[in-house]
Amino acid sequence: xxxxxxxxxxxxxxxxxxxxxxxIIKVREENIxxxxxxxxxxxxxxxxxxxNNPIDELDLAYREYRNKHSMLQPEQIKAIRKSxxxxxxxxxxxxxxxxxxxxxxxxxxxxxxxxxxxxxxxxNVHEVLLDDQNxxx
Numbered sequence: 456x457x458x459x460x461x462x463x464x465x466x467x468x469x470x471x472x473x474x475x476x477x478x479i480i481k482v483r484e485e486n487i488x489x490x491x492x493x494x495x496x497x498x499x500x501x502x503x504x505x506x507n508n509p510i511d512e513l514d515l516a517y518r519e520y521r522n523k524h525s526m527l528q529p530e531q532i533k534a535i536r537k538s539x540x541x542x543x544x545x546x547x548x549x550x551x552x553x554x555x556x557x558x559x560x561x562x563x564x565x566x567x568x569x570x571x572x573x574x575x576x577x578x579n580v581h582e583v584l585l586d587d588q589n590x591x592x
Contacts, residue, residue, distance in 0.1 A: 460494055464501035471496050473505075480516035482565065487523075489515040517565045526571045533561040535578055549577060 460471040471494040479486045491510050493502045504510065521528055527535070536546045536557070543554035550557065550573050560566045566574075 457497070458494070460496075460503075460505070462496040462499060462501055463503050464499045465496060469496050469498050471503075474502065478512060480512055482516050482520045485520065487516040487519050489519060491515075511563075514563050517563060520565065524568075526566065526568075527574060529561050529563050532557075532566070532574060535574055536561070539577065550574070 456473040457470055458473070459468055461467065462469040462471065473492060474495050475490060475492050477488045478491050479488055481487070489512055491512060492505065492508065494505050495502045518528060520526070536543070539546070541549075543557045547554040547557045550570055552570065556564075556570075560570070
């Protein structure tokens with residue numbers, strides 16, 4: 456696909472072609488490949504980000520890392536906290552962390568393995584308590 460965009464190198468509106476490539480991002484000493492969509496100026500061949508479709512490569516890499524290591528995604532952490540009817544402060548206290556850290560996890564910061572395991576443990580304990588309360592065990 457070809458579109459007209461302002462090339463950051465030429466500093467004028469030029470025809471630019473859409474391209475896709477993989478980039479390697481290092482996450483905790485591990486190389487994670489993420490797909491990125493860029494534009495390439497047809498005149499100077501400079502590659503640049505499409506301002507109409509910005510890509511957060513780090514977020515993509517963190518999500519891939521979490522998938523690869525069976526870790527919770529940010530929206531799952533938030534859903535778990537809410538399902539336990541806890542605000543950030545109470546949830547953080549259970550984790551032995553600061554509320555700001557929980558907010559950062561929910562907004563995409565890569566959580567520690569320790570906190571990820573603690574959150575999963577909370578879910579398991581909560582499910583056992585609900586089962587006992589409802590007479591399922």
